Amino acid sequence: MPRRNTGARLRFLDKRGCYYIVWTEGGRSRERSTRTTDRQQAEIALAEFINIRSRDAGPRDPTQVLVTDVLADYAEEHAQETAAPWRIAAAVKPLVEFWQGRTVQDVSRETCKAYMRLRKRAAGTVRRELGVLRAAINHGHRNGRLTRIVAVHLPNKPEPRDRWLTRSEASALLRAALAEPRVRLHLPLFILLGLYTGARKEAILSLRWSQIDLAGGRIDYNTPGARRTNKRRARIPIPAKLLGHLRRARKRGVELGFVVNENGKRLGDIKRGFASACKRAGLDDVSPHTLRHTCATWLMQRGVPMWDAAGFLGMSRETLERVYGHHHPDYLKSAAEAFG
Numbered sequence: 001m002p003r004r005n006t007g008a009r010l011r012f013l014d015k016r017g018c019y020y021i022v023w024t025e026g027g028r029s030r031e032r033s034t035r036t037t038d039r040q041q042a043e044i045a046l047a048e049f050i051n052i053r054s055r056d057a058g059p060r061d062p063t064q065v066l067v068t069d070v071l072a073d074y075a076e077e078h079a080q081e082t083a084a085p086w087r088i089a090a091a092v093k094p095l096v097e098f099w100q101g102r103t104v105q106d107v108s109r110e111t112c113k114a115y116m117r118l119r120k121r122a123a124g125t126v127r128r129e130l131g132v133l134r135a136a137i138n139h140g141h142r143n144g145r146l147t148r149i150v151a152v153h154l155p156n157k158p159e160p161r162d163r164w165l166t167r168s169e170a171s172a173l174l175r176a177a178l179a180e181p182r183v184r185l186h187l188p189l190f191i192l193l194g195l196y197t198g199a200r201k202e203a204i205l206s207l208r209w210s211q212i213d214l215a216g217g218r219i220d221y222n223t224p225g226a227r228r229t230n231k232r233r234a235r236i237p238i239p240a241k242l243l244g245h246l247r248r249a250r251k252r253g254v255e256l257g258f259v260v261n262e263n264g265k266r267l268g269d270i271k272r273g274f275a276s277a278c279k280r281a282g283l284d285d286v287s288p289h290t291l292r293h294t295c296a297t298w299l300m301q302r303g304v305p306m307w308d309a310a311g312f313l314g315m316s317r318e319t320l321e322r323v324y325g326h327h328h329p330d331y332l333k334s335a336a337e338a339f340g
Contacts, residue, residue, distance in 0.1 A: 033100035062104035074136035194291025234314035300327035
């Protein structure tokens with residue numbers, strides 16, 4: 001039976017060393033930090049909190065809406081509609097810790113920079129997290145909870161990484177994966193799929209045998225019934241060097257089973273086994289996503305036309321040209337030849 005809704009009250013949480021506003025809403029326990037150990041200041045924060053939440057329903061000014069509320073609404077109402085709700089949950093957690101007790105009006109260039117300094121994470125990570133905050137505020141405005149949008153300052157987008165594997169590095173990584181008994185039946189196949197199809201980690205881990213046509217020589221990375229996202233998945237011919245490995249792996253699998261699996265079960269992630277193989281192979285600054293960079297780079301180095309390579313990788317031609325185009329043998333060639 002769900003808990004009865006209760007009004008907000010103060011509670012001192014020893015493990016966090018300050019007063020918290022706690023209440024029950026919709027059968028769920030909620031809490032908000034007052035950011036103070038002073039009882040009088042905590043009571044003032046409680047009064048402001050009650051005042052904000054007791055306003056009439058409908059669009060409210062950003063000064064009357066808590067950041068943590070728009071984040072909670074966004075996570076509950078939108079996250080489940082996405083392909084990877086856990087990504088939103090992972091971003092919301094540190095955002096809630098920083099913005100506890102603050103209103104949407106408190107979101108400014110200065111407070112966003114303070115968040116960046118406090119997080120002490122890579123610019124790309126902070127940018128993704130603040131992007132979730134911006135999306136949550138926009139969500140609140142679209143759904144009639146905010147009278148206006150407040151701008152969220154994002155750090156500059158980091159330069160794309162140019163780390164890719166040489167042929168000898170790729171061979172060393174495969175040998176290292178094969179040398180480890182615990183992962184030798186699934187990690188080498190994951191690496192081969194990444195190198196020869198350029199698919200993202202999640203696309204490979206969710207790939208089932210029903211999506212592979214060994215007779216026709218094609219792979220469809222689009223999971224049937226799954227929601228389409230901006231991270232497009234390709235339907236491609238199987239490269240000749242990969243086809244034999246897939247045929248041998250198919251003899252160990254079942255028709256509807258996952259291609260990359262451990263004892264027939266889908267792998268939750270592959271980061272630990274992959275990192276161990278990289279360490280044994282002596283490779284630095286390499287992650288599963290490096291396999292996609294490598295595939296794109298190899299295609300460019302072989303002189304594959306931009307349109308074909310972009311379709312094979314499931315990315316836009318503009319992105320391919322911007323990030324990987326300088327590896328193509330014809331890159332800026334006509335400009336250089338113009339000088340005779």
